[in-house]
Amino acid sequence: MTHEQKIQAMTNIMTRFTGYTGKYLPDDIIAKLRKLREQEDTYLAKVVYDSMFENQELAAKLDRPCCQDTGVIQYYVKAGSEFPLLANIQDILHNAVLGATQTAPLRHNAVEIFKEKNTGNNTGERVPIIDWEIVPASKSTEIEVYMAGGGCSLLGQGRTLMPSAGYEGIVEYVFDVMTSMGLNACPPLLVGIGIAGSIEVAARLSKKALFRPIGTRHHDPRGAEMERLLENGLNEVGIGPQGLSGKNSVTGVHIESAARHPSTISVAISVGCWAHRRGTIRINEDMTYEIISHKEVTL
Numbered sequence: 187m188t189h190e191q192k193i194q195a196m197t198n199i200m201t202r203f204t205g206y207t208g209k210y211l212p213d214d215i216i217a218k219l220r221k222l223r224e225q226e227d228t229y230l231a232k233v234v235y236d237s238m239f240e241n242q243e244l245a246a247k248l249d250r251p252c253c254q255d256t257g258v259i260q261y262y263v264k265a266g267s268e269f270p271l272l273a274n275i276q277d278i279l280h281n282a283v284l285g286a287t288q289t290a291p292l293r294h295n296a297v298e299i300f301k302e303k304n305t306g307n308n309t310g311e312r313v314p315i316i317d318w319e320i321v322p323a324s325k326s327t328e329i330e331v332y333m334a335g336g337g338c339s340l341l342g343q344g345r346t347l348m349p350s351a352g353y354e355g356i357v358e359y360v361f362d363v364m365t366s367m368g369l370n371a372c373p374p375l376l377v378g379i380g381i382a383g384s385i386e387v388a389a390r391l392s393k394k395a396l397f398r399p400i401g402t403r404h405h406d407p408r409g410a411e412m413e414r415l416l417e418n419g420l421n422e423v424g425i426g427p428q429g430l431s432g433k434n435s436v437t438g439v440h441i442e443s444a445a446r447h448p449s450t451i452s453v454a455i456s457v458g459c460w461a462h463r464r465g466t467i468r469i470n471e472d473m474t475y476e477i478i479s480h481k482e483v484t485l
């Protein structure tokens with residue numbers, strides 16, 4: 187394959203995978219929703235979960251996005267330093283969004299700041315959003331596709347606390363945000379929390395936390411325990427599916443952290459809704475690929 191042919195091949199893969207992500211929820215989210223449905227004992231909560239599953243079936247049958255809000259497209263890229271298309275990834279992802287907007291199709295969700303004009307093709311200034319990590323000595327590239335819907339993004343919040351606020355301050359802030367705004371984002375919610383020494387680092391980590399598979403825990407046992415306690419506590423609030431009350435409020439709580447300045451502790455929150463459109467794909471140097479988030483899928 188020539189370099190140009192590889193560019194074309196990866197553009198096709200990412201166009202199809204971006205569209206696919208809008209139609210099929212990842213395996214771990216589906217499994218978690220099924221588990222939460224089993225725990226409910228009221229007719230209302232069960233029926234809301236059932237409507238979510240019916241929605242998934244219809245999206246597959248009709249080949250349509252599973253929520254009308256297909257979000258702003260965000261890509262989180264772990265690029266191998268020896269991946270042959272390293273210099274082309276940005277253009278490839280831009281073109282993949284243009285293609286998927288037409289073929290999936292995706293709703294037009296890119297409004298230029300100050301012009302206040304929808305571009306009509308899901309691209310715009312710095313959109314699609316691309317977050318980079320370089321993986322040394324690797325020839326493959328792993329890409330997370332995420333559809334950041336309006337309801338979920340509305341909940342995104344952050345604050346830098348005095349260090350004396352401590353971890354109790356973080357818990358208080360998380361509960362304040364979730365109980366005052368959680369209903370905006372179609373629960374049950376996956377809650378991503380970033381903890382760091384400054385707000386922009388915490389915000390980025392809070393979004394990255396949404397890409398961890400459900401059921402994984404923070405690498406530090408104390409972080410893992412905090413995730414468990416927050417998850418239990420938020421579930422006790424009983425927000426339930428679509429906010430109509432139930433035994434659970436969240437599909438999970440994930441914390442990502444970075445070492446902080448001694449004088450500050452910043453916390454940020456991002457959430458994913460029940461329709462958490464996240465897809466993970468690994469592309470190899472020969473343009474073969476593996477879809478990690480959805481098993482046994484060929485595009």
Ligand code: SF4
Pocket residue numbers: 253254255256335336337338370371372459460461
């Ligand atoms: S919060 Fe999620 S499910 Fe609800 S409208 Fe937005 S994208 Fe769709």
